[in-house]
Amino acid sequence: xxxxxxxxxxxxxxxxxxxxxxxxxxxxxxxxxxxxxxxxxxxxxxxxxxxxxxxxxxxxxxxxxxxxxxxxxxxxxxxxxxxxxxxxxxxxxxxxxxxxxxxxxxxxxxxxxxxxxxxxxxxxxxxxxxxxxxxxxxxxxxxxxxxxxxxxxxxxxxxxxxxxxxxxxxxxxxxxxxxxxxxxxxxxxxxxxxxxxxxxxxxxxxxxxxxxxxxxxxxxxxxxxxxxxxxxxxxxxxxxxxxxxxxxxxx
Amino acid sequence: xxxxxxxxxxxxxxxxxxxxxxxxxxxxxxxxxxxxxxxxxxxxxxxxxxxxxxxxxxxxxxxxxxxxxxxxxxxxxxxxxxxxxxxxxxxxxxxxxxxxxxxxxxxxxxxxxxxxxxxxxxxxxxxxxxxxxxxxxxxxxxxxxxxxxxxxxxxxxxxxxxxxxxxxxxxxxxxxxxxxxxxxxxxxxxxxxxxxxxxxxxxxxxxxxxxxxxxxxxxxxxxxxxxxxxxxxxxxxxxxxxxxxxxx
Amino acid sequence: xxxxxxxxxxxxxxxxxxxxxxxxxxxxxxxxxxxxxxxxxxxxxxxxxxxxxxxxxxxxxxxxxxxxxxxxxxxxxxxxxxxxxxxxxxxxxxxxxxxxxxxxxxxxxxxxxxxxxxxxxxxxxxxxxxxxxxxxxxxxxxxxxxxxxxxxxxxxxxxxxxxxxxxxxxxxxxxxxxxxxxxxxxxxxxxxxxxxxxxxxxxxxxxxxxxxxxxxxxxxxxxxxxxxxxxxxxxxxxxxxxxxxxxxxxxxxxxxxxxxxxxxxxxxxxxxxxxxxxxxxxxxxxxxxxxx
Numbered sequence: 001x002x003x004x005x006x007x008x009x010x011x012x013x014x015x016x017x018x019x020x021x022x023x024x025x026x027x028x029x030x031x032x033x034x035x036x037x038x039x040x041x042x043x044x045x046x047x048x049x050x051x052x053x054x055x056x057x058x059x060x061x062x063x064x065x066x067x068x069x070x071x072x073x074x075x076x077x078x079x080x081x082x083x084x085x086x087x088x089x090x091x092x093x094x095x096x097x098x099x100x101x102x103x104x105x106x107x108x109x110x111x112x113x114x115x116x117x118x119x120x121x122x123x124x125x126x127x128x129x130x131x132x133x134x135x136x137x138x139x140x141x142x143x144x145x146x147x148x149x150x151x152x153x154x155x156x157x158x159x160x161x162x163x164x165x166x167x168x169x170x171x172x173x174x175x176x177x178x179x180x181x182x183x184x185x186x187x188x189x190x191x192x193x194x195x196x197x198x199x200x201x202x203x204x205x206x207x208x209x210x211x212x213x214x215x216x217x218x219x220x221x222x223x224x225x226x227x228x229x230x231x232x233x234x235x236x237x238x239x240x241x242x243x244x245x246x247x248x249x250x251x
Numbered sequence: 252x253x254x255x256x257x258x259x260x261x262x263x264x265x266x267x268x269x270x271x272x273x274x275x276x277x278x279x280x281x282x283x284x285x286x287x288x289x290x291x292x293x294x295x296x297x298x299x300x301x302x303x304x305x306x307x308x309x310x311x312x313x314x315x316x317x318x319x320x321x322x323x324x325x326x327x328x329x330x331x332x333x334x335x336x337x338x339x340x341x342x343x344x345x346x347x348x349x350x351x352x353x354x355x356x357x358x359x360x361x362x363x364x365x366x367x368x369x370x371x372x373x374x375x376x377x378x379x380x381x382x383x384x385x386x387x388x389x390x391x392x393x394x395x396x397x398x399x400x401x402x403x404x405x406x407x408x409x410x411x412x413x414x415x416x417x418x419x420x421x422x423x424x425x426x427x428x429x430x431x432x433x434x435x436x437x438x439x440x441x442x443x444x445x446x447x448x449x450x451x452x453x454x455x456x457x458x459x460x461x462x463x464x465x466x467x468x469x470x471x472x473x474x475x476x477x478x479x480x481x482x483x484x485x486x487x488x489x490x491x492x493x494x495x496x497x498x499x
Numbered sequence: 500x501x502x503x504x505x506x507x508x509x510x511x512x513x514x515x516x517x518x519x520x521x522x523x524x525x526x527x528x529x530x531x532x533x534x535x536x537x538x539x540x541x542x543x544x545x546x547x548x549x550x551x552x553x554x555x556x557x558x559x560x561x562x563x564x565x566x567x568x569x570x571x572x573x574x575x576x577x578x579x580x581x582x583x584x585x586x587x588x589x590x591x592x593x594x595x596x597x598x599x600x601x602x603x604x605x606x607x608x609x610x611x612x613x614x615x616x617x618x619x620x621x622x623x624x625x626x627x628x629x630x631x632x633x634x635x636x637x638x639x640x641x642x643x644x645x646x647x648x649x650x651x652x653x654x655x656x657x658x659x660x661x662x663x664x665x666x667x668x669x670x671x672x673x674x675x676x677x678x679x680x681x682x683x684x685x686x687x688x689x690x691x692x693x694x695x696x697x698x699x700x701x702x703x704x705x706x707x708x709x710x711x712x713x714x715x716x717x718x719x720x721x722x723x724x725x726x727x728x729x730x731x732x733x734x735x736x737x738x739x740x741x742x743x744x745x746x747x748x749x750x751x752x753x754x755x756x757x758x759x760x761x762x763x764x765x766x767x768x769x770x771x772x773x774x775x776x777x778x779x780x781x782x783x784x785x786x787x788x789x790x791x
Binding site for chain 1: 671673674676677678679680681682683684687691692695696698
């Protein structure tokens with residue numbers, strides 16, 4: 001059995017007095033893709049944002065419980081350091097518009113210490129390769145990031161996140177703003193990323209979860225309903241609620 | 252099938268209706284196959300060539316049912332991209348179609364080997380065969396009922412009844428072989444009886460498979476999870492006694 | 500019947516067009532009339548040798564008039580506005596950053612509200628406030644470049660803060676989140692990414708403030724005070740173009756009046772050029788963010 005990279009222990013997150021997620025406990029296996037599915041507004045995004053301490057950047061927010069990365073609680077550590085180990089890709093591509101492709105990818109390196117130019121170049125190339133974007137931009141890395149198409153921009157954001165050297169990559173509905181071709185490129189890329197990274201992907205598209213994820217967790221109304229290997233969850237779910245959701249019988 | 256269908260309850264009800272519709276078509280095909288089986292046996296037993304011909308004429312429709320069902324199930328899979336129970340149901344129906352087709356085909360075959368020559372006194376044998384027919388027809392009906400009414404218990408019961416069919420099959424074989432020894436002239440005709448007995452056994456087996464797939468669709472369980480595996484040994488055909496009398 | 504409605508509508512439409520046209524003329528007339536008058540009256544003076552460098556003339560009799568020039572005033576305006584900008588731009592931008600980053604808490608809202616109110620305050624009040632403060636605490640430099648710059652910066656800061664705040668608000672939250680999610684500390688993210696992204700807007704605000712300050716006379720009346728000599732030091736009264744215009748426009752002496760017009764024209768042209776040049780640079784900067 002593979003090891004657990006990220007262990008969530010009775011996590012509860014609040015907006016004001018309102019708990020958006022309640023006492024969720026979950027183990028994310030190392031170097032596997034885990035998908036989080038559930039209806040809109042039921043806490044998926046809130047949950048994943050707690051995993052890299054982004055939830056607390058909002059106003060009037062509070063978190064209880066633990067999130068253990070390799071056994072150590074990230075809530076006891078410096079949030080900036082945590083976010084370098086746990087990266088995130090957002091729903092809409094958000095490259096820095098004032099910067100070129102090269103500058104976007106290298107931003108984490110440049111802002112956090114001085115590195116020789118050759119080293120930065122290497123990291124940029126490697127990250128762009130890992131994000132399956134290098135072939136398309138190798139001749140114009142100094143072009144503005146905004147000159148790329150939507151799908152390319154999202155891959156740029158993935159490269160940017162990878163260049164920071166994380167161990168875990170969180171993806172919050174990364175394909176929902178993209179067309180099917182761009183989506184399938186990114187899904188393919190996720191399949192390759194799991195060789196080196198532990199991936200957690202929130203998606204409202206169940207076929208996507210079925211395509212890319214090894215494990216799937218179903219979250220409903222702020223609570224974890226079921227977690228298991230994807231194939232088992234989709235062919236023969238254990239919980240009635242899970243079956244109702246994935247067959248579209250909610251209401 | 253990504254998120255909540257925008258149409259709301261109306262769309263979902265249509266979806267459930269679609270699944271029900273698929274199942275009903277399978278049951279309809281099953282009824283057709285059962286009818287072919289029943290009529291095929293009756294034709295064979297009576298040596299009625301006209302009745303047999305009627306059964307043979309129904310073969311084309313059986314093929315059509317088979318194709319239509321396959322097409323409908325695949326369309327459902329591709330357009331609705333179902334999961335869980337719906338997925339299992341569609342996959343199960345594809346296999347159930349094949350088993351129902353076999354049942355119809357075996358009835359077809361009984362009609363095909365119908366011949367007007369009677370084969371003399373074979374009262375005991377006829378009783379056994381008629382008993383087999385009754386049990387097996389009832390099993391097919393039960394399998395179709397389980398499918399139509401989503402009842403796991405009905406489907407489970409089929410496996411118990413299959414044991415009876417196996418016993419009857421052995422007995423039929425024994426009697427036929429004894430008769431062959433006793434009245435060699437009737438051997439060609441009795442050989443057909445052997446086939447028919449085998450057909451009964453096959454139909455029962457297919458009915459059980461239908462039940463098995465129905466259980467899988469409804470619960471996700473596979474056969475090994477609810478049936479103990481009994482050891483299978485070769486079926487040894489006993490050598491006939493020289494004096495032609497039946498062995499106990 | 501239809502014809503009637505149609506004709507009435509057309510008539511009404513034309514009437515509105517005429518009225519609108521008259522309003523446009525009414526608005527533009529003062530602007531063009533100023534420019535026209537300035538050109539007529541100050542044009543000749545502007546191109547005389549030494550006008551831009553020599554010292555302003557004293558009141559003189561019709562008989563003998565000495566040098567005509569606005570050199571010290573140009574120098575003074577640059578120094579005062581420059582110094583004011585050095586104070587106002589960092590303070591204003593930082594205040595804007597605080598206001599946007601702490602938007603939901605009282606502190607940020609207070610800054611925003613205050614800046615809003617102060618942009619409407621009469622500029623002479625700033626001058627009076629600085630004057631009063633220094634009279635009480637350090638009378639030796641009441642009339643100096645320092646106080647003048649302070650008064651001007653008091654006017655500039657609310658403008659800069661308000662426009663910079665607007666510009667910072669247009670930076671999408673997604674940009675800030677992306678920076679934070681990369682493990683970049685909040686202040687680095689704000690200064691090196693958010694602020695840079697908002698730079699065109701912030702620069703426009705700074706430009707507006709500078710132009711406003713360059714043209715203000717009231718706050719300098721009792722701070723910089725004005726002078727006819729070239730720059731003497733930061734603790735000394737300093738000349739400025741608006742002050743010169745104010746003083747000489749009221750003068751009965753025609754030579755001084757001419758100088759006033761020349762200075763007016765100069766100021767108008769200078770501001771126009773500064774405006775165009777800065778807008779062009781901002782435009783070039785924004786073009787790099789194509790497709791935003």
